């Protein structure tokens with residue numbers, strides 16, 4: 148097994164050409180260790196989502212390399228990259244992206260169904276139980292609260308037992324109490340199951356649940372905090388946001 152769950156080396160991502168070119172990520176070298184929970188923070192437009200997309204194989208860097216679980220993504224064709232994402236990576240987004248006509252258990256089983264397998268009912272039930280929704284298996288998304296819907300999305304992301312879970316503002320649409328429930332669940336999964344988790348967030352309270360916070364400014368890494376409290380993270384962000392552009 149590779150030392151790191153995700154390795155990024157000199158990753159640069161440019162969009163557009165000529166005078167319209169934007170360097171969204173600029174020579175980023177970063178590792179995410181197995182069984183760690185990392186938050187990615189930075190001012191708006193600093194490249195957080197681009198970093199997440201390059202690290203997870205949703206997007207390809209313009210230059211540099213990314214490896215997940217020791218597999219270099221750079222040389223993979225689209226089919227292999229899709230398979231790697233399907234088998235090794237889980238995603239949760241701000242929008243829960245559940246299918247409204249399917250029940251919670253059908254939504255959770257969907258990734259296995261899409262991969263051509265019949266979802267084992269015991270595995271689906273276990274995934275729902277893990278996120279505290281064992282009794283809501285037959286409910287449709289409209290019958291669930293926002294926090295419950297995000298927990299269904301989390302169970303769906305975890306049903307394939309991914310090596311790495313990526314979240315882009317996973318609590319962005321939730322109130323503070325519900326956010327805390329989802330973040331506690333994420334943190335427990337990291338610590339109890341060694342599920343490597345990388346989460347982009349604007350919220351210092353959310354980032355306070357992570358073991359480590361890495362900061363981006365203008366597409367470049369700009370320091371990190373390990374084991375920091377939410378007020379310490381908020382103070383660091385305030386300094387970064389005060390920097391002249």
Ligand SMILES: Nc1ncnc2c1ncn2[C@@H]1O[C@H](COP(=O)(O)OP(=O)(O)OP(=O)(O)O)[C@@H](O)[C@H]1O
Nearest residue numbers: 162163169170171190191192193194195196197198
């Ligand atoms: N598809 C694209 N085409 C052109 N420019 C893009 C594209 N995607 C992102 N960018 C630019 O790249 C830079 C980084 O964007 P990114 O979405 O990664 O930032 P972010 O830190 O996630 O921002 P926010 O916090 O506002 O969501 C921004 O200047 C953005 O405008």
